[in-house]
Amino acid sequence: MVRRTFVAVALVAFVAFNGVALAEEKAGTHEGKVVKVADGKLTMTDKEGKKEHTHAIPADAKVTVDGKEGKLEDLKAGTAVKVTTESKDKKVVVTKVEATTK
Numbered sequence: 001m002v003r004r005t006f007v008a009v010a011l012v013a014f015v016a017f018n019g020v021a022l023a024e025e026k027a028g029t030h031e032g033k034v035v036k037v038a039d040g041k042l043t044m045t046d047k048e049g050k051k052e053h054t055h056a057i058p059a060d061a062k063v064t065v066d067g068k069e070g071k072l073e074d075l076k077a078g079t080a081v082k083v084t085t086e087s088k089d090k091k092v093v094v095t096k097v098e099a100t101t102k
Helices: 002-024
Strands: 028-038 041-045 052-056 062-065 080-088 091-100
Antiparallel strands (some): 041 052
16 A cells, blocks of 8 residues: 555656656747856756756857857856757757857
């Protein structure tokens, strides 16, 4: 009985966690601030500055800083950023990163 209850609770937790993760991976835009950039990944906060999440940035993603072409490495911690994602081949990928320092 205890084992069955444990399995049921674990299954509910798994579904709830993955439901939240899938909701965050929808195509669209994400705004926040840069936390760090490393190894082709951008870690940023949400708009409220409370939750952090990381995006893998493909080499063909367009990166701009204050409207000018830039590189992922140009993004500094604390910089306002807007990340645009699209669905491609059943995956959500980053297509554009727009940073604003002003």
